[in-house]
Amino acid sequence: MTKLKFTLLAMGMSMGLYMSAQEVEPTTPEETEFYEPVPPKVVPGTNGAAPSDAIVLFDGSNLDNWISTKDSTAAKWTLNKDGSMTVNNRTGDIQTKQNFGSMQLHIEWKSPAEVNGDGQHRANSGVFLSGMYEIQVLDNNNNDTYVNGQVGSIYKQHVPLAMASVPTGEWNTYDVIYHAPVFEKGQKVKSGTITLIQNGVLIQDNVEIKGTTPYVGWPKNPVHGKGPLKLQDHGDNSRVSYRNIWVRELK
CATH class of the missing domain: 2.60.120.560 (Exo-inulinase; domain 1)
Structure with missing residues (x-):
């Protein structure tokens, strides 16, 4: 853990927030993106017809x-x-x-x-x-x-x-x-x-x-x-x- 993250964690705990190191505000878009699990493909029905996985x-x-x-x-x-x-x-x-x-x-x-x-x-x-x-x-x-x-x-x-x-x-x-x-x-x-x-x-x-x-x-x-x-x-x-x-x- 970096000194900055440790300091922020300690500050959060002292305020009763119990903020974890993972809750530090992201600074890049990639930090809030993930690619798994991939949702299965479902073909919808029309006019109330059953979708493909029904x-x-x-x-x-x-x-x-x-x-x-x-x-x-x-x-x-x-x-x-x-x-x-x-x-x-x-x-x-x-x-x-x-x-x-x-x-x-x-x-x-x-x-x-x-x-x-x-x-x-x-x-x-x-x-x-x-x-x-x-x-x-x-x-x-x-x-x-x-x-x-x-x-x-x-x-x-x-x-x-x-x-x-x-x-x-x-x-x-x-x-x-x-x-x-x-x-x-x-x-x-x-x-x-x-x-x-x-x-x-x-x-x-x-x-x-x-x-x-x-x-x-x-x-x-x-x-x-x-x-x-x-x-x-x-x-x-x-x-x-x-x-x-x-x-x-x-x-």
Whole structure:
């Protein structure tokens, strides 16, 4: 260590700043430049299509990546000619065969054009991260409900910043950044977070996941690792449809 750096370090410590020698102001541009690691090349998709490094979970051709949550049999939802799938009433939730941790998720959904029911009984479904943290899907157009259960809410936890749905019967997009909670020795040591963009509008801004999202009761924090992506059959003839589902795993 040079005499100058030692003097600056001592001065910083004496002021309670604990300034290290590496924090001395650079005098050349090269001192603040680095060339590794080189980011991998990713070819972006267009119009919501999956980028080159994504895992495509549903492209409209089949339900091979999905199983029944109830009994792990083949998913029984309806496969449509337009490349979407629709909740098959009272056949139960479906989930991916593959488990995921932190991820970027793209998913598109729509309510039926024909309005049926009101409140929580109009086109109600949900997207569950790690199989247990619900992002609400609901037709809230001219249809009020409790705001921590409306479309785009983290169910019973976080009210969305805006109601950004398109007209009933048209396709909505959800783009999600999910960081899974961290557990050590049977305890949660870091909460998970969710960022949600609906139709290009930020509606959940890196919010903390308090735990599970039950209909009744407080959030719970069971220890878990990676889990499936789950889609909800709310059981009231919701007829919600989904299409173009892909994820990018985050390290």
